[in-house]
Amino acid sequence: MFALKLVLAAVLVVASARHLPQDHSTYEQVQLLGFDEDGRPVFEHEDLLPELEESYQPEHLARTRRQAQGSVTLNSDGGMGLGAKIPLAHNDKNVVSAIGSMDFNNKLQPASKGFGLALDNVNGHGLTVMKESIPGFGDRLSGAGKLNVFHNDNHNVAVTGSLARNMPSIPNVPNFNTYGGGVDYMYKNKVGASLGMASTPFLDRKDYSAMGNLNLFRSPTTTVDFSGGFKKFETPFMSSGWKPNFSFNLGRSF
Known part of the structure; x- marks a missing residue:
């Protein structure tokens, strides 16, 4: 079943790549005409240059995305997740978007669905708030944040934090919290790693993860990423x- 899902994802990647805009045609429209009196280059169709600069500069310097995604x-356990993000409002530094998600187990049965809001900042910071419904369990209200603490042309380091309020529909089980945090590192938007930990005091449970990340394909509208590593949980019992845990992710902007 996982192999079949992987093949379907590969088909989506190929289909997306065949419909990518041809950037070479845009470059051909921008030609060097000469130099002005101050020695600065003068280009034909200079109004296209901001678009080119945005498409090809490092991600942490690019403007916040204003496209639907x-x-x-x-996932390695046979499950699958779908996500969507639709911009609602923006300025030069921030974008507020509606977000939605739906997860399926290894039998393609719904495992959770959710909706919420996301705030993305031009410097790589972000906030999300989401309400999820989980069949057989109940609801979860969660908030997560990301703070980009260091970035240059090669390196990007961010810290993350999250808090979730679990609201079971199971009789005699009270609401309880889960909170966590982590560190993400990325080199040239290509290779990275992340460490994370989450704690659920009510269950006296701790979850740990150590993952590596690899970008397999990137264009102005499509990304394909692989994430692999190890996870574990601990309780007193x-x-x-x-x-081992791994996943493939296909992202597309429209």
């Missing part, structure tokens, strides 16, 4: 031990 994630 969709994603498909295939048992420990799962470090288990």
Whole structure:
């Protein structure tokens, strides 16, 4: 089943790549005409240059995205996730978007669905608030934030934090919280790593993750990423031990 999902994702990648805008044609429209009195280059169709600069500069310097985005994630346990982000309002530094998600288990049965709002900043900071419904469990209200603490042309470091309020529909089970945090690192928007930890005091449970990230394909409208590493959880009664975990993600802007 996972192999079939992987093949379907590959088909989506190929289809997306075939419909990508041809950037070479845009470059051909921008030609060097000469130099002005101060020695600065003068180009034909200079109004196209900001678009080119935005498309090809490092991600942390690019403007915040103002396009609708969709994603498909295939997980090593056979599950699959769908995500969407639709911009609602923006200025030169921030974009507020509506977000939605739907996860499926390895039998393609709904595992959760959610909706919320996201705030993305031009410097790589971000906030999200989401309400999720989980069949057989109840609801979850969560908030997450990302702070970009360092970036240059090669390196990007961000810290993350999250807090979730779990609201079970199970009789005699009270609401309880889960909170967590992590560190993300990325080199040239190509290779990276992340460390994360989450704690649920009510269950006396802690979750840990150590993951590596690799961008397999990137264009102005499409990305394909691989994430792989290890995860585990611990309670006073048992420990799962470090288990391998990986996923493929296809993202597309429209």
